[in-house]
Amino acid sequence: MRELRLVAKLGDWLIFLVAIGLLLWWFFRRFYKWLHEPPGHRIRKLADSGEVLRDEAVEFLESHGYEVLSGKHRIPLGVKVDEGPLQPTRLYFDYLAVKEDLYYLVKLEKARMPIEWTASGLRDRLMIYSLLFPDCEGIVVADPAQRWVRTVRFKVEDENG
Known part of the structure; x- marks a missing residue:
């Protein structure tokens, strides 16, 4: 009887150690994959995620040399103030485009x-997009109705100049 309890205890420990080993292996693989992920992987993944509906805005962007890869993206965010509840919000942008192998x-x-x-x-309206997607060359702001396109880029400057 005593030997049975000892075997059962060893079995429990063995299962526990195998579970811990599998968990550590899984964490290591995830970290390794993240560490060796090529630059721009997140942008390419985003480009594959949305579909493009042909409309006036897409045609307008294409007439300015952009290839629209995907459209109508919504990025879910959570905001927590002090110890209050997590409040959901979203960040939207209209398209992901590429021009001369640079993403916008x-x-x-x-x-x-x-x-x-x-x-x-x-800064207040657009810089968050540059921070969320540092692999992008900039943010294109377009108005198809008024027929203009402008590109906004942010550059961090040092204090001295």
Whole structure:
């Protein structure tokens, strides 16, 4: 009887050690995959995720030399203030496009919420996209109705100049 309990205890430990080993192996593989992921992998994955509906905006961007890869993206975010509950929100951009092998996020100008074309206005409205997708060359802001396209890029400067 005593030997049976000892065998059962050893079996429990063996199962526990195998489970821990598998968990450690899984974490190592995930870390290794993340570490060796090629630059731009996240952007290419995003490009494959959305479908492009042919509309006036897509044709307008193509007439300016952009190839629209995907459209209408929604990025879910959570916001937590102090110890309060996690509040869901979303960040939207209209298209992911490529021009001369460089990736761009595209925002269409909306009449109800126009962009303020000052350095601080652009920072407040668009810099989050550059931070979320550092592999992108910039953010293209387009207005197909008014027939204009502008590219916004952010550069971190040092304090001295």
